[in-house]
Amino acid sequence: DAGVIQSPRHEVTEMGQEVTLRCKPISGHDYLFWYRQTMMRGLELLIYFNNNVPIDDSGMPEDRFSAKMPNASFSTLKIQPSEPRDSAVYFCASSPFTRSSGNTIYFGEGSWLTVV
Amino acid sequence: SQKIEQNSEALNIQEGKTATLTCNYTNYSPAYLQWYRQDPGRGPVFLLLIRENEKEKRKERLKVTFDTTLKQSLFHITASQPADSATYLCALDQAGTALIFGKGTTLSVSS
Numbered sequence: 001d002a003g004v005i006q007s008p009r010h011e012v013t014e015m016g017q018e019v020t021l022r023c024k025p026i027s028g029h030d031y032l033f034w035y036r037q038t039m040m041r042g043l044e045l046l047i048y049f050n051n052n053v054p055i056d057d058s059g060m061p062e063d064r065f066s067a068k069m070p071n072a073s074f075s076t077l078k079i080q081p082s083e084p085r086d087s088a089v090y091f092c093a094s095s096p097f098t099r100s101s102g103n104t105i106y107f108g109e110g111s112w113l114t115v116v
Numbered sequence: 117s118q119k120i121e122q123n124s125e126a127l128n129i130q131e132g133k134t135a136t137l138t139c140n141y142t143n144y145s146p147a148y149l150q151w152y153r154q155d156p157g158r159g160p161v162f163l164l165l166i167r168e169n170e171k172e173k174r175k176e177r178l179k180v181t182f183d184t185t186l187k188q189s190l191f192h193i194t195a196s197q198p199a200d201s202a203t204y205l206c207a208l209d210q211a212g213t214a215l216i217f218g219k220g221t222t223l224s225v226s227s
Binding site: 004031033035041042043045048055056091093102103104105106107108109110 | 147148150152158159160161162165167205207209213214215216217218219220
């Protein structure tokens, strides 16, 4: 399996622009997660889906952030409008939750976002 | 509020020694505790999982303990090598919910 695939790997954008991050989870995984990582705050959970349905979006910082999962093989995280404080690494991850393995998570390589 | 703390941001040890990293948590009742490794510029990679009813788990040179009374996990790397240098993250799972991560401890092993 190719693992979790994220695009773009790097994005530099100007403040106020819309940013769309994309993710293809591992086939067969029922859970999909979006995390954000910064030096100050570490790895923060933004939102997660189970079987394409959003379960908990309490970590989404503001209404400027939105996430969708239209099908089992694709998800997007959108920031509109973007601000410099949104600069971070955004990770998508997926998991085949089982009772024996819990929510062992497989991460993508991240999308490095810089908002100037 | 729920909190996960990893004992230090950085740990420096000499090759061959045992590295011990600590993860403490409050206001959780995790069903599982997991440890991940993250290299610079990469996503975290799963290392070990330990369940709430397990005291210890081993994998090659890695050992994890889990004390639900103390609300603490210890992560040991024996006979450490420079290739073990990375950031190690602990994460808690309340069974069917998303993992919550600590900020990590960056381990540097010098030869």
